[in-house]
Amino acid sequence: MAATILILYVSKLNKIVHFPDFDKSIPVKLFPLPLIYVGNHLSGLSSTSKLSLPMFTVLRKFTIPLTLLLEIIILGKRYPLNIIVSVFAIILGAFIAAGSDLSFNLEGYIFVLLNDIFTAANGVYTKQKIDPKELGKYGVLFYNACFMVIPTVIISFSTGDLQQATHFQHWTNFLFVFQFIVSCLLGFLLMYSTVLCSHYNSALTTTVVGAIKNISIAYIGMLIGGDYIFSMLNFVGLNICMVGGLRYSFLTLRGNSKPAQPGDEENALPVSKT
Numbered sequence: 211m212a213a214t215i216l217i218l219y220v221s222k223l224n225k226i227v228h229f230p231d232f233d234k235s236i237p238v239k240l241f242p243l244p245l246i247y248v249g250n251h252l253s254g255l256s257s258t259s260k261l262s263l264p265m266f267t268v269l270r271k272f273t274i275p276l277t278l279l280l281e282i283i284i285l286g287k288r289y290p291l292n293i294i295v296s297v298f299a300i301i302l303g304a305f306i307a308a309g310s311d312l313s314f315n316l317e318g319y320i321f322v323l324l325n326d327i328f329t330a331a332n333g334v335y336t337k338q339k340i341d342p343k344e345l346g347k348y349g350v351l352f353y354n355a356c357f358m359v360i361p362t363v364i365i366s367f368s369t370g371d372l373q374q375a376t377h378f379q380h381w382t383n384f385l386f387v388f389q390f391i392v393s394c395l396l397g398f399l400l401m402y403s404t405v406l407c408s409h410y411n412s413a414l415t416t417t418v419v420g421a422i423k424n425i426s427i428a429y430i431g432m433l434i435g436g437d438y439i440f441s442m443l444n445f446v447g448l449n450i451c452m453v454g455g456l457r458y459s460f461l462t463l464r465g466n467s468k469p470a471q472p473g474d475e476e477n478a479l480p481v482s483k484t
Contacts, residue, residue, distance in 0.1 A: 236353055
């Protein structure tokens with residue numbers, strides 16, 4: 211969050227990027243995105259620590275149908291049947307893979323499903339708020355970080371995480387500090403690229419693209435990490451997820467994923483921008 215604030219503020223001062231100056235209407239325009247943003251981070255970290263990496267990536271697929279549902283409810287979009295079938299192929303694969311999980315952890319499952327809800331809501335509300343006539347993509351990123359950086363520090367302090375971080379022994383290690391700073395900069399780049407993808411396409415496309423990327427993590431986790439328990443159903447489920455995701459991407463690139471909404475900004479831009 212600090213990296214996001216610093217990069218965008220300096221860029222605004224140097225007229226590299228543009229977003230509205232703060233006024234009393236900004237919190238109203240942005241709400242409830244900051245709360246969803248922080249809930250997404252906290253639930254994601256909690257679920258990652260309680261589940262194996264492959265199972266975490268499988269359960270994260272439930273974000274996709276939730277995003278589809280929220281886009282229909284909140285943004286009023288409509289998608290053709292072949293897109294919906296592709297989405298539910300992904301979720302079917304997730305059900306099959308999760309059903310064979312031999313390392314069941316109820317608390318971990320609850321956290322990851324909460325993370326799915328927050329992620330879906332974050333994607334849809336970001337798409338709604340990045341209207342260039344309102345906050346724009348830079349304004350959403352900047353004010354999101356501004357509003358939540360202090361509450362997040364307070365939460366970290368109350369849980370003891372901040373104290374553990376400040377007493378970390380490698381803060382005097384140049385290599386660690388360098389890599390830590392780079393990871394903060396890459397975190398900003400990740401958030402910016404996610405917002406940019408939603409701006410040119412849709413929240414659903416952004417979610418599916420992320421899901422396809424995460425499938426590779428599941429495959430790597432089978433070989434690295436040592437906490438993956440192999441079963442045929444789990445492996446078959448992962449492959450169904452991948453097929454559904456690739457099918458969605460194919461349909462998107464052919465332009466079939468454009469919602470039937472006249473005047474929608476993404477209809478005026480080539481979907482292949484993804």
